[in-house]
Amino acid sequence: MNNHEPINNSYLISSKIVRAIRAVIGEKKNTLHEPTFKGKEWEYVKDCLDSGFVSSVGQYVEKFENKITEYTGAKYAIAVVNGTAALHLGLIVAGVKFDDEVLVPSLTFVATANAVSYIGAKPHFVDINAKDFGIDAKKLTAYLKEISEIKNGVCVNKKTGRVIRAIVPMHVFGHPCNLKELLPLCNEFKIKVVEDAAEALGSFYDKKHMGTFGNLGVISFNGNKTITTGGGGVILTDDVELATHAKHLSTTAKSNHPFAYIHTEIGFNYRMPNLNAALGCAQLEQLPELLNSKRRLYRAYSKAFSEISEVSLFQEPPLCQSNYWLQTLLLNEEFMSCRKEIIENCIEDGISTRPVWKPLHKLSMYENSPASSLPITNNLSERIINIPSSAGLV
Amino acid sequence: MNNHEPINNSYLISSKIVRAIRAVIGEKKNTLHEPTFKGKEWEYVKDCLDSGFVSSVGQYVEKFENKITEYTGAKYAIAVVNGTAALHLGLIVAGVKFDDEVLVPSLTFVATANAVSYIGAKPHFVDINAKDFGIDAKKLTAYLKEISEIKNGVCVNKKTGRVIRAIVPMHVFGHPCNLKELLPLCNEFKIKVVEDAAEALGSFYDKKHMGTFGNLGVISFNGNKTITTGGGGVILTDDVELATHAKHLSTTAKSNHPFAYIHTEIGFNYRMPNLNAALGCAQLEQLPELLNSKRRLYRAYSKAFSEISEVSLFQEPPLCQSNYWLQTLLLNEEFMSCRKEIIENCIEDGISTRPVWKPLHKLSMYENSPASSLPITNNLSERIINIPSSAGLV
Numbered sequence: 001m002n003n004h005e006p007i008n009n010s011y012l013i014s015s016k017i018v019r020a021i022r023a024v025i026g027e028k029k030n031t032l033h034e035p036t037f038k039g040k041e042w043e044y045v046k047d048c049l050d051s052g053f054v055s056s057v058g059q060y061v062e063k064f065e066n067k068i069t070e071y072t073g074a075k076y077a078i079a080v081v082n083g084t085a086a087l088h089l090g091l092i093v094a095g096v097k098f099d100d101e102v103l104v105p106s107l108t109f110v111a112t113a114n115a116v117s118y119i120g121a122k123p124h125f126v127d128i129n130a131k132d133f134g135i136d137a138k139k140l141t142a143y144l145k146e147i148s149e150i151k152n153g154v155c156v157n158k159k160t161g162r163v164i165r166a167i168v169p170m171h172v173f174g175h176p177c178n179l180k181e182l183l184p185l186c187n188e189f190k191i192k193v194v195e196d197a198a199e200a201l202g203s204f205y206d207k208k209h210m211g212t213f214g215n216l217g218v219i220s221f222n223g224n225k226t227i228t229t230g231g232g233g234v235i236l237t238d239d240v241e242l243a244t245h246a247k248h249l250s251t252t253a254k255s256n257h258p259f260a261y262i263h264t265e266i267g268f269n270y271r272m273p274n275l276n277a278a279l280g281c282a283q284l285e286q287l288p289e290l291l292n293s294k295r296r297l298y299r300a301y302s303k304a305f306s307e308i309s310e311v312s313l314f315q316e317p318p319l320c321q322s323n324y325w326l327q328t329l330l331l332n333e334e335f336m337s338c339r340k341e342i343i344e345n346c347i348e349d350g351i352s353t354r355p356v357w358k359p360l361h362k363l364s365m366y367e368n369s370p371a372s373s374l375p376i377t378n379n380l381s382e383r384i385i386n387i388p389s390s391a392g393l394v
Numbered sequence: 395m396n397n398h399e400p401i402n403n404s405y406l407i408s409s410k411i412v413r414a415i416r417a418v419i420g421e422k423k424n425t426l427h428e429p430t431f432k433g434k435e436w437e438y439v440k441d442c443l444d445s446g447f448v449s450s451v452g453q454y455v456e457k458f459e460n461k462i463t464e465y466t467g468a469k470y471a472i473a474v475v476n477g478t479a480a481l482h483l484g485l486i487v488a489g490v491k492f493d494d495e496v497l498v499p500s501l502t503f504v505a506t507a508n509a510v511s512y513i514g515a516k517p518h519f520v521d522i523n524a525k526d527f528g529i530d531a532k533k534l535t536a537y538l539k540e541i542s543e544i545k546n547g548v549c550v551n552k553k554t555g556r557v558i559r560a561i562v563p564m565h566v567f568g569h570p571c572n573l574k575e576l577l578p579l580c581n582e583f584k585i586k587v588v589e590d591a592a593e594a595l596g597s598f599y600d601k602k603h604m605g606t607f608g609n610l611g612v613i614s615f616n617g618n619k620t621i622t623t624g625g626g627g628v629i630l631t632d633d634v635e636l637a638t639h640a641k642h643l644s645t646t647a648k649s650n651h652p653f654a655y656i657h658t659e660i661g662f663n664y665r666m667p668n669l670n671a672a673l674g675c676a677q678l679e680q681l682p683e684l685l686n687s688k689r690r691l692y693r694a695y696s697k698a699f700s701e702i703s704e705v706s707l708f709q710e711p712p713l714c715q716s717n718y719w720l721q722t723l724l725l726n727e728e729f730m731s732c733r734k735e736i737i738e739n740c741i742e743d744g745i746s747t748r749p750v751w752k753p754l755h756k757l758s759m760y761e762n763s764p765a766s767s768l769p770i771t772n773n774l775s776e777r778i779i780n781i782p783s784s785a786g787l788v
């Protein structure tokens with residue numbers, strides 16, 4: 001094995017990347033993604049403290065939910081403590097039960113699969129495509145025809161005997177995946193759709209907001225997201241029954257009574273605190289400007305990287321408007337083996353970069369989970385590099 | 395059945411209760427319990443917003459944890475999103491597994507049993523005593539001798555065949571239960587102790603803080619607690635391995651690496667956001683004064699209720715210092731049937747009151763759970779009335 005070639009390549013590519021990024025953001029200190037607080041954050045948070053309502057009851061939670069439905073077009077929004085909790089509840093109300101299987105991509109944040117595991121269901125990994133990093137609908141069709149059959153109105157995995165109850169399409173780094181291809185397939189195979197739009201606030205497919213295509217969708221407002229509530233998430237749905245159930249479960253499934261403490265099922269302490277919602281209300285007011293800023297950053301990067309042949313900058317797919325949450329470089333296949341050193345060199349040079357997540361089917365707790373062949377997942381997982389993406393960098 | 399007697403009694407007792415409470419708090423608007431923000435809440439929260447670190451990373455989370463260890467005497471504290479999450483993680487790191495049994499009281503907030511259920515373990519309800527509303531150690535000894543046996547170093551329920559892995563003593567309304575009797579028994583029966591001190595910040599048994607007696611303990615900072623972080627909880631332990639594991643699980647079980655996303659087991663998104671911890675730091679500074687205020691309220695109620703023979707005001711048990719989180723009336727047995735009307739009358743008269751929780755073994759999802767006989771639980775659950783308890787009322 002010749003060690004020199006990759007080391008030299010790593011150095012060369014790192015230098016080009018650092019130069020391109022510096023050309024865009026100058027000498028600014030940078031992180032991968034940090035929030036921007038330039039609106040009424042102080043005002044609303046102070047008002048919340050002054051009201052005394054900082055916890056699970058308060059006007060900001062409802063206001064936040066209303067603003068979210070207004071912005072996304074979803075009929076209902078239920079604000080919860082974080083995106084993971086949103087996904088957990090979304091799967092439960094979609095009907096996922098102990099020992100079911102749920103189709104998930106492997107190239108996603110671990111919460112996508114963990115939320116399935118919390119129910120005692122099994123994540124079943126399926127492959128993605130290189131166009132939008134989303135689940136590959138054509139491949140999935142062939143795969144489901146091969147491994148499953150419809151029995152008593154549900155999709156059964158012929159090999160494991162388990163019901164394949166739901167699928168969690170994930171919009172990686174905020175880039176919309178093609179649900180128009182996926183939805184008819186899910187319908188045909190009787191599989192419920194819970195969209196993991198954790199990273200996709202402000203992303204649209206054909207002018208429809210991500211998270212509003214499936215039976216339910218979830219968005220995250222963690223500190224590293226486009227807007228933040230400290231910790232927070234929301235469940236979106238157009239279905240009043242699912243919405244009512246999700247809200248009920250998020251508030252310990254307490255029945256509506258003026259004073260008695262009666263709970264109707266096993267519920268959760270998942271309601272978003274009012275304090276966090278107050279922050280969220282202020283953040284949402286700035287969303288259009290934040291999205292503009294991130295789009296400016298994309299355009300600047302696009303120009304700066306146009307002549308670097310070793311990498312390509314990810315561009316929103318056709319018909320899509322991406323929030324460009326994390327700007328994404330794809331390293332050419334021939335340089336895959338250099339990625340680790342490139343990232344180390346960039347960090348050394350003061351540029352925050354990171355690889356995509358280790359694919360979940362390679363993590364110890366999921367390595368024996370059911371899975372289709374995952375060639376594109378495996379390939380992309382070695383090639384993706386995220387670069388500084390905060391709003392306000394340009 | 396004679397309906398007149400109870401109705402008249404209800405009216406009579408309600409009037410006396412309303413009068414006694416008004417004698418203490420005057421005509422103040424009251425709730426059962428609300429937070430007091432008179433310290434540096436705004437200063438710290440503003441500082442947190444200005445820092446940009448509002449989420450799972452930030453100095454306030456660590457500061458909050460340090461202040462908690464200082465105050466409680468626990469060696470380690472791990473701050474999480476709420477008390478339920480703390481209990482869930484506490485049980486996991488104590489070793490509770492799918493299909494285990496966990497001994498819990500039935501007269502507790504539903505989260506105590508729910509946290510057991512999240513793991514796929516079964517709550518097994520045991521009776522309490524009337525002295526401190528805690529699990530009755532003597533009764534439990536006899537019960538365990540009857541139903542269990544030690545096999546391969548663990549306690550096995552002879553009837554169900556399941557391992558009885560842990561017990562969750564709960565300090566009801568902040569009043570310490572007698573762990574000195576319970577701990578040797580748990581030791582003998584190889585049962586781990588996870589204390590539910592959700593309501594017991596500022597409560598001590600023999601000068602030792604509640605939540606520090608068991609293998610682990612948890613405290614809640616929900617909006618209705620003595621101090622609040624909006625939503626929040628903490629896990630206490632003296633065991634470095636349990637502490638490390640709990641923190642690891644609370645932060646998605648992500649391994650410590652400068653940039654790679656590798657997770658070693660199924661973890662959770664349970665870390666307390668920095669924004670909430672900032673609020674908590676300010677609140678903790680006021681804890682001594684808040685506890686003094688709640689103790690003044692107890693003394694004033696004690697005087698006001700001294701001549702009302704139909705109810706008794708709960709007093710901290712011997713050797714204990716209670717935080718008097720919720721002030722508690724115990725209705726004499728002969729008037730049990732009047733409770734609902736008494737509460738309705740009090741509320742009608744502008745006095746916030748509530749009954750204790752419906753005992754968990756009577757909720758639909760837990761009615762078939764294993765249980766000892768529960769005579770004291772059933773009796774007390776019909777007699778308890780909580781009355782306005784906020785600090786600052788006197």
